[in-house]
Amino acid sequence: MNKATITTQLRALAATGMVDEPETAPAPVVEEVEEGAKKKAAPPAPRKNGLLEVDPARKGVHLDVQLNGDQVVAAAQALDAEGMQLEAITGVDWINDNELELVYDYSYTGGEFFRVVVRARIPRDEPNISTLCDVFPSANWHERETYDFFGINFEGHPQLENLLLPEDSDFHPLLKDFKGC
């Protein structure tokens, strides 16, 4: 595991994602500002794609990377090649932005304390994202769980069935508009 390699690769990846969005093309690639510095009153605007080096003592991670939905597999491959392991996959429902956020936690068990979180936002109406199962087999269950809770469709997943919820359930309890069943 090489921190510098990972940082460079993810930063490059985040930068290529930026190119796809013409309106944000000249934006700075790296935001060095900490999230905590933002004002509490205003609701946080969706983050721009990019790589953030954050304080692990405060945030619990070293790198915070925001990518496009189609880049998470490339990011996973880069992290896999560096010997990181996928710790968890989860979602966050940003109902006000009409977006779902996918959060991938990576950690390193080889000795050094190094954690990376990769995020991607996908539209809430079309919650499709490609699966990580081919890179990390552990993604299988995490993605099924995320499918349970958020209804996110992981394209290419070998067995996208309910894992924790009953097999015949058709609700997704962690969506913010879930009102109980």
Place this chain on the structure above:
Amino acid sequence: MSSQALSQNQEVFELNLGPQHPATHGVLRVKLVMDGEYVVDAEPVLGYIHRMHELMGENRTWAQYLPNMGRLDYLSALSYNLGYVELVEKMMGIEVPERAEYIRVLTTELNRISSHLLWFGAFVLDLGGFTPLLYAFDDREQILDLLESVTGSRLTYCYYRFGGLYNDVDDDFLTGCTQFLKRLRSRMPMYHDLVTGNVILRQRLVDVGPISAEMCRRYGATGPVLRGSGVNYDVRKNEPYSIYPELDFDVPVYNECDSMARYMVRMDEIEQSMRIIEQCIAQMPQGDIMAPKVPKMIKPEVGDYYHAVEAARGTFGIRTVSDGKNQAYRMKLRAPTFCNLSLFQEASKGMLLADALAFMGSLDLVIPEIDR
């Protein structure tokens, strides 16, 4: 490979192991495809006691959510308590008094011992040996009594508070701990004589259920499973939290990758936890057990936070998203045995049924934590 595809080639049958089965220690169901005594495919089916703790986290205030932590892994509830309160303290920037930190570590390690003791008994029970369970429970009972005296409960503890503890420990508790350690020290050789050295047990465990370090990485396995595969990774050492950096303890690592290695890791961890407790008792400072200024209403800054601790079964991580309100916007609980169990399907292929169950026992499953 699906079961239909298999059945065209060879004579296989499906066997439902659970959800009510003596070996699954709870309501886990494993859909087995068997070729005689051999496991062709084993698919764990989860969710029988799913309680949606993550949604509860979004509907309760930060303090109200604290008791939920004891209901995840009820066997090492204090590790989960610790992970959660440390996360909130991290978000709020609360400094915890040193005495409280020492008591936290002391009680967490006691809880870890009790969890490992229960695993030890239940694991040998899986292998058909009845007696060690009762011996382990006898020792565990002492821990429960000790913890009951300070926490007020025996199993689903909710002892830590944001910024400190609910209750200070007294000298009776500390002397009780010392006596218990003396007792357990004198009993560990007996456990090793009776169980570890047993010919049949070694035959059942050595070279059974090999998990390579690479497989652990791909499946995200942590805890004793990972350390039994020769990877020296322990959150207490690698990502230090609380006062663990000030304490002197070793991380037991075994390179054999088999069930015996995982067994030995846990048995050695009991010894290491005893060392930690001894140091905690010896170095216990006087002072407050609560931080002076803890806000009545916890409203963390906007943002998302992650914190991981070493629970008895591996890395327990919480990722939370705060929108500045007194409730979490999102609460993700990363349970160690969820990942540890996910490698069962691949690793158990081709095993004998008895070996597969021994292997499953060596993963140390706690179903409420997997299902959450």
Place this chain on the structure above:
Amino acid sequence: MDINLVYMVLFLAGIIGFAALNAAYLVWVERKGAARIQRRTGPSEVGFAGLLQPLADGAKLMSKQILFPDGIDKPLFMLAPMFAMIPAVMILVTIPFGPVGFGPFADFMLVAREMNIGLLMIFAFASVNVMALLLGGWSSKNKYAVISAARAVSQDIAYEIPMILIAITIVMTTGSMHLSTIVESQAGGFWNWNWLPLQGNLFGPVTFIIFFICSLAETNRAPFDLGEAESELIAGFHTEYSSMGFGLFFMGEYANIVIGAALTTILFLGGWLSPLPASIPFIGAPSVVWFLLKMYLLIWTVVLIRWTYPRVTLWSLLNLAWKIMIPFALVNLLGSAALIKILPMLGL
């Protein structure tokens, strides 16, 4: 009326009572023993020290409903528990328990019906026990029960062979299949018993241990309880049995333990012979008390083993039988046969 007939009826009633009493109270002994080993108290509510517990359990079992799961083979399902119990009683009929040893009937032999091919008859009926497990498992239409039945059959067949080979060695050295003759041939102090290698049996102590292990495996006792490995197969072949169907399997198991221990006592431990010199009055005399003492000592060992050892796997169990015990028993058989021929030639 023929006095023999009266004896027969009395003895048969006695044997059935003995089997039932043993089954009931060995459960109590086992539970109490396990409790002592595990630092518990065990049954203590029903009667003094829980002594009436077996009766309460029996009453409960008898009063429960017999369940027949859907789709089972009903005749075989009902037949299997009887196959477990009847052969056990049949075997007990032929086992001599020895002379009373004291009182006015000191020389009266306690045996219902001894035969001069007793050993053959015992092994013949012991094999029927396998049928009970097979039928019980197969007819229950339960996958766990079928696996268990398959395990039990392969296990029992594997362990019957070394057991019989060793019994043949004893028969060769003694020259008889008559159980009383086998016991009488061991007379003259405990060093003459068959478990010591002074009788032409090449590896006496080892054969004794192999025979004992085989009897454990034959009765499906821990650590060889693969047929009913509860952490793997729930309850094995009797998973679907309730009420006295289960009760008969249970009693059959304990009756088989008694038979295994009794047979080991007769073949290796001098049966009802006293370990003390015959010159000592009373305790030096052969007596049924000695027989029961030895037998229950062995049974207690069986209980101890069960609560001490984890279970073996099927493969290592079969490996032990086919790769170690059977070759050893064969070598022992041939060696002993040679010894029987050679020793007289040397004039010993």
